[in-house]
Amino acid sequence: VSGYKIFYNMFATPAMYAWQQMEIGPYTVSDVTGLEPFTVYAIRVQAKSVDGRYGNMSEVVTTHVHEVQRDDAVQRFKVTQRLTNLVMLSWDKPKRDDVQTYVLRYEGVKNYREDGEVKQVFDNPVEVKINGQQTTYSVNNLKPKMRFEFNISAIFRGGEEGSPQSLVTETLIDAPPRVDKPTVKSVQKGTILMEMKRASEKNGPISHYHIVVVPSRSGVTKMPADYTFEELTKERLGVDKPASQPYIAARFESQSLPSEFSLGNNQEYGSFSNRPLHTDDNYRVFLRAYSVDQRLYTSSDFSDEISISSNIGPARPSGNTGKVPEKNHVTRVTGEVFEGDGQVK
Template sequence: MPRHAQFCACLGAITCGRRRLSRDSHWKHAQKSCGNEPAYLKFGSEIDCGTPPEVPDGYIIGNYTSRLGGQVHYACKEGFFSGSEDTVSRCTALGTWESPKLNCQEINCGRPPEVQHAVLVGNHSSSLGGVAHYVCLEGFESPGGKITSVCTEKGTWRASTLSCTEITIEINDVSVFNNTCVRWRINPGRINSKTAYMVHIKGHRLDSMESVHEETVNLTTESRTPEMCLDLHQGTNYTVSISAAPPRRSVPAIIGFQTAEDDLLEDDGIFNISIFNEACLKLNRHSRKVGSERMYQFQVLGRKWYLSHFYHATSLNFTTREQAAVVCLDLYPATNYTVNVTLLGSPEQHSVQTTVTTPGVKQTISNISIFNETCLRWRSLKTADVEEMYLFHIRGQRWYQKEFAQEMIFNITASSQAPETCLDLHPGTNYSVTVQALSSQSPVVISLTTQITEPPLPEVDFFAVWGRALPRLRLRRAEEKNGPVSSYQVLVLPLALHSTFVCDSEDATSFFSNTSDVNGYVAAELLAKDVPNDAMEISIGDRLYYGKYYNAPLKTGNDYCIVLRITSEWDKVKRSSCALWAQVKGAVVCAAWKTGPASFLISHRRVQIQRPPSPQPALLPGVFLKCSADFVTSPDGACIVLHQFSVWFPRPQVATNVLFSIQTDAPALFWIQPLLSLLNVSAHMITCSLLPWIAL
């Protein structure tokens, strides 16, 4: 036997090394080894798999052996369940246990089932053993006891065998007291809220088989011993049926009784009136004399509190022999009526007066529409030629002007069935208009938007200039009264176009266009958001770009008019307003120096300067002096065209005068402080003084 054979046990057929041991204990060559690594067992030794593996949330059932072929049975712990997985793990020939396939999951039954006519109460657990409690809805009960549902080990709720059934109200012990009053009792402890009852009354006269009094009255009460007094005729046999009003159920309780006979031998003409169905009157005659025919006169007067001159007057006569006659009147909605009923033909002229207020109809306005931007028309469903008052509530807002808010409340009166009205509204505003006819219960709402109009004329300080430079122009923000301001434009036009210029014209384009000399040009464009609230200044011809437009200098000797145009644009509508800002004749252009402090280079042909610590004075062939000054303007706002500076050297006594021209955009000043620096010279002080103004 090969030396490897002592490590092998003959278990069926085990592959060992390169040979195979068969059941007949003969070694044969094997093509593969036992697994990835040789698995050798010493001949004659017993296989023991040791302690079985654990299953999460599971446990081992019963006893087991850890030897080859031994089996371990698993089960899930209480509160957990598994599917149909294999619950067995076996000890293998490799000396290991098979991996358990059991997967224990916590039991969760989810939401409890619904029980008809019941609701869940309190908190419930959806884990194993959790109990859901139910209570029946009002009007229902569970005769068998409390309704519960329990979460089972299968992860489902065990439905209750009990259910909620509708309570049938038992009406008992019906009795009569005070001749016309009834009381009864309901089964105790079954109803905890108010209950509505229907009491049906049917009366017969003692001398007639015809019904003389029949009606149904309602009573709502939470008493367990309800009682009510009825308006009954005297000397009449009555059958009264009492039952619970739907949706409650009950077995009707019926009682019969006879009211006491009256002592009236004749019809005294006394009657009273009750109102039902909003416009119907019931005449209840005091007399019970059969066949007594009477005529009644109805005088009806209606007025509306919101229409001082509205009157609805009508009169009619009504003849009847009934004990409880009914008359329904044709009345207008939302009207206060006084009804006077008089018995005719009676010496006493018995009369009863009552008031009726008719409710408003649901809606009387239809087909409301807008015309001419701010006018409304609609159809009225009221009777023709009857006046109606309409209440208007108008709210206006602007998205571009948060502080704007307009609110108006007013009313109009109209008798037409197609009323129209025009509203006084602001331009460039979104409105919500609520209209309600005072005879109706609900309003109608419509939205409208007014178009913008021309913005207010720009507020400008007009300048007229002849033969001198134009001062700075002050631009003020325009008020957004008629719509949102979009932009401000400064237009430079030939003076000849002033009388024919149209504000909305688009002829004026950029300065660089071929037609700028003829049609003028836009020198500057500023968006509304770029203009400060306190105003800003603009210089015509400052060679800067404002938006996409170049502010070019005016041409010397030409005549111009400067126009400020304000443009408002909203909802695809564009409107403009223009104002003449300045008029220039014989334009003067100052030397074009850059705005701000300027530096001037002054060249001296020959200057003798002694520079310490050198012992000998030296002659420099050329010295450059740099003189800096702040720009200034003359008092009248025109540019300064000439200044004269003198430069003195204390030693030697040499003076050099330099003349030059500057243009300034600074505020008007009357002095200037030049700053002088000397290049390549450090020994002597040199001063630069400003001489008086020199006009051009």
């Protein structure tokens, strides 16, 4: 799932074209703003896949837009900005005017796939005191794709605490934290057997992987993160011939990446050709993992250089080569801004 489409309307009419709608990313929490207070709304949700297709519509649920009635509670508590590591909050003062401070309490949780299993992590509860003159606060140093619950209440000069107001939101997804480089296992019958490992989805769900091959005769000396998709798809030689330019040998969906891949077997994987390899050429390989937001990806470092004329058995850990320590190469993106008064959660 790369995102969702939210439909909302005052009447649950079957004519969906009459409903208002909004698109969001791969998040399970969203604010619908600009609604009429004291009004019942019908809501439906539709999932969007990474190839742009939409799934079936959810059943209708109804929700009531209301305003806070208590004089001691903050008003219009909402999220105004989300980033991968930051949430900006704002609110209006309570109707009662002797506020001394505000107390903001929050905690987070997220589930993600890593090493073939679903893991869960928690952010411990945090309590922050905020000056009574402030009506905004930036919560920093958060983790990507984590669901947070925020509660705020006013502390008055007499020491009493007002009624708390709460909201739930998620930080934005980020590129995968790292991708392990492919390793060479063996050379056999004109192909190179590579070992691959799936990346952690701690920063958000992964859409797919590209296995990228760089022939030495191409003369290209870029780092893996610097190759663009256009550069990797400009080879003009027939797919049954060894490539002269860097190319994508295969595409695999996030949960379909094999632990072993036979480079150069002249088969097709996800509309990309795993071209035959040239006997007199050397090759380096890297793995690129794409988030469900295609602007976000992480590339591994290059594998060791190898050719099909090499005589190699199972890969062994290499010693100190004197090279600069390996780094993963990450592409990032900015956040989203939301505005409006009425909210539905």
